[in-house]
Amino acid sequence: MPAHAVVGRGIALVPEGRRLFSSLSVEENLLIGGQLGRTGPWSLSRIYELFPALWERRHAPSALLSGGEQQMVAIGRALMSNPKLLLCDEISLGLAPIVVRELYARVPSILAEGSSLVIVEQDIVQALRVANRIYCLQEGRVALTGSAATLTRDAISAAYFGA
Amino acid sequence: MEWINIVVQGVLIGGLYAMFAAGLALIFGVMRLVNIAHGDLIVLAAYIALITSDTLELNPLLAIIVVVPIMAAIGYGLQRALLNRTLGDDVLPPLLVTFGLSVIIQNALLELFTADSRRLRAGSIEVASFPLMEGVWIGVLPLLQFVVAVAVIGALQLLFYRTAFGRAFRATSDDQSVAQLMGLDNRHVFALAMALSLAVIAVAGVFIAVRTNFDPAIGPARLIFGFEAVIIGGLGSLWGTLAGGIILGVSQAIGAQINPGWQLLAGHLAFLFILALRPEGLFPKVKG
């Protein structure tokens, strides 16, 4: 299946490092995400509800946004395709902890609309907060798995670094 | 008075150069492809205009209606069948393939139409003119050509920055792989851009055919004019290409006035001069 057909099947990606379209404005980035016209709960106005900060900056060139705002656009852009499955790669990458917390605080609202999320994340605290299931990968193998409720930080760090 | 006249004529011909340049800048902007066959495609459009106006007994200017869709279709097909396969990290394959294409088009036209100079007859509009002021006469045809050029560039600008179409172009230009993840088929987007570029070429080709004699070998020189206008204008905006085309047209007109042999030389020197002073062009792209 060619890459451009994937999103039509309901799988959207928030790429590592955000990778916004730098010559497009915030709103244009979101519109590109929704250009296939898949119907569902997400629309421009719903994205602005989810991330009110973007509403004020909707006509700004996306390259001028802060890292956190850019990550919001990247997530919003992926949501605009109304995916059944949203893949998020390293949401916390290069962002301040407070910004990361803010972003993860939005995850429940996304889940509430019926999308499933797969998040690859190094920030274990945030991942544990929002996840149902956790998989720890060690050199390509699953080293530890379990529901977020049963796994502790100690168990996870033991899986990675040894006890 | 004489100098004003020269500058005015230069500006008017500059519109034509701007149309060459706009098509070139468009595909470079979207897919980083420099189409060496650009000039030869202009000549091809001129010949298609010749055939259609001969067989359908149309006024050449109306032949635009027929030539534009034909060229756009050629552009789409060319991009899908050939040029998409050359795009990648390496800049050489597209350059060499379009160069091969240029040689093929030139020699095919030579084979079909011989090396004789041809000309499209548009009737009385060719010589019609009106005085702008004392000693400065403006030809209706050059003026029409300039107005069309401005309209074409304005329309491209709108399409690029105000429509979903243009958004897709810009997104694909920014980041091809992410654009694909958003469901944009880059091969299709590129082919559309090429179709658009050749549609602009078609308009320019018809005007060339009406205004000057043409033969299969004049393509590369048109490519150079377009290229110079793009660089002078800077890669930032399509309006920049209009400014570049006008500067080129005016310098050529001034050069020709000094010495007929200097017409082209003056244009090239103006280009090199601007390149030396402002390598980014007059209206550079603002980096975000």
Next chain:
Amino acid sequence: MLFASTILGGLHPLLAVPVAGIVAAVLALPVAGLMFRLRGHYFAIGTWVVAEVFRLIAAQISALGGGSGISLPAGIVTAMASSRQLREFLMYWVALALMVAVLAAIVLLLRSRYGLALTAIRDNELAARSNGVDVARVKLVVYVLTAFGTAMIGALIFLQKLRISPDTAFSVNDWTAFVIFITVIGGIGRVEGPIIGTIVFFLLRQTLADLGALYLLMLGAVAIAVMLLAPKGIWGFFAERFGWQLLPLERRLRFAADARTT
């Protein structure tokens, strides 16, 4: 240049060949300064404009016949060699010597420290620069050196033809197109490529030249086909498949299998 220096300067024609090279190298300096401001594709067309400028200037110099060109005066021709046969004999050997010299120079250059720097620039210009390679200088040196070599060859070609005019001398089709086709068909980035390309090119020309425009059309099609199907050219295609290397230039990476850590 050759014609200018022999006719105007009264130099011996063969001596004028290296002089043409030096003059071209000197001219290449400011040209390079200007052209290196252009990137990638635009560099290619920019140099084309420069060629046009030279052509138009040459057409303006009336001492060299202006637009219609000029022939070498008989006196100079006979000064070179007494008979036609002897002259062609001489030309052949000089051309061969020059070709060997140019190839040797390229091989030596690529195997020197400059060669390593060049490879590094080709692979990643930014990384090469940050590792202390003076990218601008290396590029300039290569550009000027090729100008030197190309000018000598050009001088020789027109010494053989005895006649020159701006349009034939600066014809994109005749020179650049053929050279590009030769390189593309033979293989880019390899010294052996152009040699193979030249052989293929002349074979094609011998068999198809009667077709006129159709011949060029086919040449274009062949070049496109090679570019798409075997982007490294005929030589590259075989070299990759069979590991041939006539003039070893590549610094191959050798991994000892057991030394790899897991």
